[in-house]
Amino acid sequence: MTLLASKPAPLVRPPERAPYWTMRRRDELAGWLMVAxxxxxxxxxxxxxxxxxxxxxxxxxxxxAGTFDFVGGANFEQLASDPRLxxxxxxxxxFSVGLVVLNLSLALFLxxxxxxKLRGTVVFRTLFFSPVVxxxxxxxxxxxxxxxxxxxxxxxxxxxxxxxxxxxxxxSTAMISVIxxxxxxxxxxxxxxxxxxxxxxxxxxxxxxRIDGASAWARFRRVTVPLISPTILLTSILTVVGSLxxxxxxxxxxQGGPGTSTTVLVYYLYQQAFQFHHFGYGATISLLLxxxxxxxxxxxxxxxxxxxxxxx
Amino acid sequence: MSRKLKLLVYGVLLVxxxxxxxxxxxxxxxxxxxxxxxxxxxPRLWPRDVTFDAYRQVFALQPFGQQYLNSLxxxxxxxxxxxxxxxxxxxxxxxxxxxxxxxxFVVVLAGLLVPNEVTIIPLYRMFDGLGLVNTHWPxxxxxxxxxxxxxxxFIMRQFFITLPRELEEAGRVDxxxxxxxxxxxxxxxxxxxxxxxxxxxxxxxxxxxxEPIVFLSSKDKFTIPQALTQYVDAxxxxxxxxxxxxxxxxxxxxxxxxxxxQRQFVEGLAQTGLKG
Numbered sequence: 150m151t152l153l154a155s156k157p158a159p160l161v162r163p164p165e166r167a168p169y170w171t172m173r174r175r176d177e178l179a180g181w182l183m184v185a186x187x188x189x190x191x192x193x194x195x196x197x198x199x200x201x202x203x204x205x206x207x208x209x210x211x212x213x214a215g216t217f218d219f220v221g222g223a224n225f226e227q228l229a230s231d232p233r234l235x236x237x238x239x240x241x242x243x244f245s246v247g248l249v250v251l252n253l254s255l256a257l258f259l260x261x262x263x264x265x266k267l268r269g270t271v272v273f274r275t276l277f278f279s280p281v282v283x284x285x286x287x288x289x290x291x292x293x294x295x296x297x298x299x300x301x302x303x304x305x306x307x308x309x310x311x312x313x314x315x316x317x318x319x320x321s322t323a324m325i326s327v328i329x330x331x332x333x334x335x336x337x338x339x340x341x342x343x344x345x346x347x348x349x350x351x352x353x354x355x356x357x358x359r360i361d362g363a364s365a366w367a368r369f370r371r372v373t374v375p376l377i378s379p380t381i382l383l384t385s386i387l388t389v390v391g392s393l394x395x396x397x398x399x400x401x402x403x404q405g406g407p408g409t410s411t412t413v414l415v416y417y418l419y420q421q422a423f424q425f426h427h428f429g430y431g432a433t434i435s436l437l438l439x440x441x442x443x444x445x446x447x448x449x450x451x452x453x454x455x456x457x458x459x460x461x
Numbered sequence: 462m463s464r465k466l467k468l469l470v471y472g473v474l475l476v477x478x479x480x481x482x483x484x485x486x487x488x489x490x491x492x493x494x495x496x497x498x499x500x501x502x503x504p505r506l507w508p509r510d511v512t513f514d515a516y517r518q519v520f521a522l523q524p525f526g527q528q529y530l531n532s533l534x535x536x537x538x539x540x541x542x543x544x545x546x547x548x549x550x551x552x553x554x555x556x557x558x559x560x561x562x563x564x565x566f567v568v569v570l571a572g573l574l575v576p577n578e579v580t581i582i583p584l585y586r587m588f589d590g591l592g593l594v595n596t597h598w599p600x601x602x603x604x605x606x607x608x609x610x611x612x613x614x615f616i617m618r619q620f621f622i623t624l625p626r627e628l629e630e631a632g633r634v635d636x637x638x639x640x641x642x643x644x645x646x647x648x649x650x651x652x653x654x655x656x657x658x659x660x661x662x663x664x665x666x667x668x669x670x671x672e673p674i675v676f677l678s679s680k681d682k683f684t685i686p687q688a689l690t691q692y693v694d695a696x697x698x699x700x701x702x703x704x705x706x707x708x709x710x711x712x713x714x715x716x717x718x719x720x721x722x723q724r725q726f727v728e729g730l731a732q733t734g735l736k737g
Contacts (some may be wrong), residue, residue: 179639180559187550187569187614190606194584195572201583259477262470273474275723277481282719282726285668286686287708291488294701297500301487304504333480341727394576397670401690415578415671422582423675431582439579446574 199439205432212426224433233409233417240324241413241441245392247328252388253381255332256339261369263340264347274344278337285334289401292330293317296402320410323403327411331398335391339384346380347373375458382453389445393438414438485712492516492706499702515706522700523688524681525707532684532711535600536666542605543613543662544655551617551654552643556629572611577603578671585675599676600684604666613658620654621647656729667715685711 209220228234259277263270280288295301296316303313316326350373358368374381396415399405405412405420412420418438422431486506491499492515494508519525553559554566577584584607588599604610624647632646648655673687680691689711692703719726 176557176639177559180553180557180562183549183553183557183643184562184565184569186546186606187610188565190546190610191569191572191608194603194607195575195580196568198580198583198587199575201586202580205582262474262477265470267467267470269471273478274727275720276478278723278727279485279716279719280481282664282715283485284685284689284708284711284715286670286689287488287712288484290689290699290704290708291484291491293699294491294705295484295487299500299502301504304502308503329480333484337481338730341730345730390573390576394578396578397668397686400670400674418578419581419671428582428586435579435582439575442576442579443574 202432202435202439205429206436208429210427210429212428217429220429224430227430228433228437233412236409237412237414237417240409240411241393243324244328244395244411244413245389247324248331248392248395249385249388251328251332252336252339253385256336256384257343257381259336259340260343260347261373263344274341277340280334281337283334285397286401288334289330289398292326293402296326317403318407320407323407323411327395327398327402330402331392331395335388339388342380342384343377346377350376378457382449382457386446386449389449390442393442393445414441485716488705488712489709492702492709494702496702515702516710518700518703519692519707519710522703523683523691525688525710527681528683528685528688529710531597531682532667532686535597535684536663538601539604539666540659540662542601543610544658546605546610547613547617547658548648548651548655549643550614551619552621552647554614554618555621556624556642556647557639569611569614572608573615575608577608580608581671581675588676594676595678595682596676597682600666600669600672603672604662604669609662609665613662616658616661617651617654620651624650653729656725660726660729664715 206224207219207221209216209218209223263274263277297303298315298318302316306313314322316322354372354376355368358372363371394415395413396419399411399413399416400419403411405416414434415438418431418434421427421434490506490508493511493513494501494505495510495512495514498505498508498510550569554562554569584599584603585594588594593599628646628650629642632642637645668686669684670686673684677683677687680688683691685707689704689707692700692707694700
């Protein structure tokens with residue numbers, strides 16, 4: 150990727166000193182100047198804070214009492230024996246796995262439907278995508294309203310003779326509700342990315358498969374999935390990382406309840422740091438969250454060699 | 462495709478639409494219902510008596526106009542700032558062979574792996590130390606310079622990589638310097654990427670929830686998402702019709718703009734090299 154000037158070099162060099170500011174040096178300077186804001190920002194707002202998280206996690210920090218004492222690994226020992234850690238990890242895992250699996254499969258299903266040569270698909274595409282642009286908290290509030298015991302959803306269920314539960318107050322239904330709210334909010338984004346990928350699959354490949362007598366399912370498995378696998382990888386990474394960041398939905402819908410059934414790691418971190426003012430302990434939870442994000446991303450990136458298909 | 466199959470696909474699409482469309486419909490119509498009608502059974506798709514009382518309360522209970530403006534100006538500033546930072550950096554990574562660019566790119570990409578939720582405690586302490594808690598600065602600076610702008614830089618870079626080299630070489634012949642090439646040759650061609658980044662960034666800022674509740678404490682400084690959750694009665698119970706009216710006010714303008722510009726929206730998104 151070198152961009153050399155296309156001027157041919159003169160055959161006879163005039164006997165003068167070469168200027169200091171050669172094209173290469175200018176490019177060097179321009180490149181550094183252009184990435185400077187982003188680089189300075191990342192150092193100041195990502196790398197330094199990450200270092201501070203590690204530093205804080207080694208201290209017992211009581212904001213209200215104004216104490217900041219080095220305690221070494223005590224926070225980590227406390228976290229390892231915290232009775233609330235298990236449930237928080239379980240809730241995080243349930244939420245992430247549930248959301249990612251449902252989101253990717255529904256997004257792909259809708260994309261395949263919209264990719265058929267049918268009239269009016271643009272209208273459906275707009276409708277499916279519309280929740281993406283609805284204010285997150287607004288979307289959450291209206292679902293919170295619908296999911297009340299006497300809310301809209303149970304009202305409609307009642308009409309067809311079903312008795313709906315109090316969705317947000319039941320241990321098992323609360324988690325399902327939070328996943329579903331987030332699913333319909335964000336699935337349109339992945340759907341659009343899949344749709345773009347599907348439209349890039351050459352039609353002659355399907356033709357060839359059809360001539361070979363492959364069924365529709367075999368064509369999907371053997372042609373479509375391999376060819377859009379780079380997009381599947383990208384959307385899965387983005388969706389996994391996004392699922393670990395979910396906070397507003399929990400705060401608005403369930404406040405981590407009932408019990409601690411929807412207290413995911415981010416929400417627990419928020420409670421420890423900003424409700425109980427345990428900044429040192431909160432930082433320890435932050436580190437755990439970071440390690441999880443890192444591990445899952447690396448894992449997915451590793452897996453790409455296995456199943457992401459590249460046209461060579 | 463046979464007629465039967467077509468009908469089946471349409472049927473499936475229609476059924477699938479319900480959970481995507483109905484909540485927005487319910488939000489808007491409930492905000493027009495009188496209080497005694499919002500939990501009526503059987504549920505009504507359209508209010509029997511339309512009233513704008515909830516909308517009056519939205520503005521009476523909180524400085525909602527101010528909060529709306531806060532959200533708007535912050536989102537605009539964040540979008541413009543992110544475009545500047547990410548287009549410059551994305552361009553340099555894609556087109557300029559400078560020493561150390563590979564290392565710097567890896568450092569920047571690391572930002573994708575550190576969500577703000579991980580660093581919120583030190584960020585809070587840092588801004589607290591600077592005396593900037595309960596101001597809008599953290600809500601502007603963190604997205605523009607911190608982790609959220611990394612995805613924007615990545616999208617920009619993916620786009621700039623696809624531009625043919627001949628364009629810039631022609632610009633060189635015309636005597637343009639590096640910034641000239643960026644500003645006059647490459648950036649004008651990057652409209653789809655700029656569009657996608659703007660949409661992403663605006664929505665991200667518009668939806669921000671954790672940062673405002675951590676950093677802001679006075680009602681006139683609140684942004685919309687935080688304000689929405691504050692419409693409660695003396696017992697902390699939600700004033701549903703007021704919350705939904707405020708929610709409708711926050712969602713409808715963006716929704717209308719999206720429907721009008723949905724082509725650029727969706728296609729810009731699809732063309733941005735996010736194809737993996």
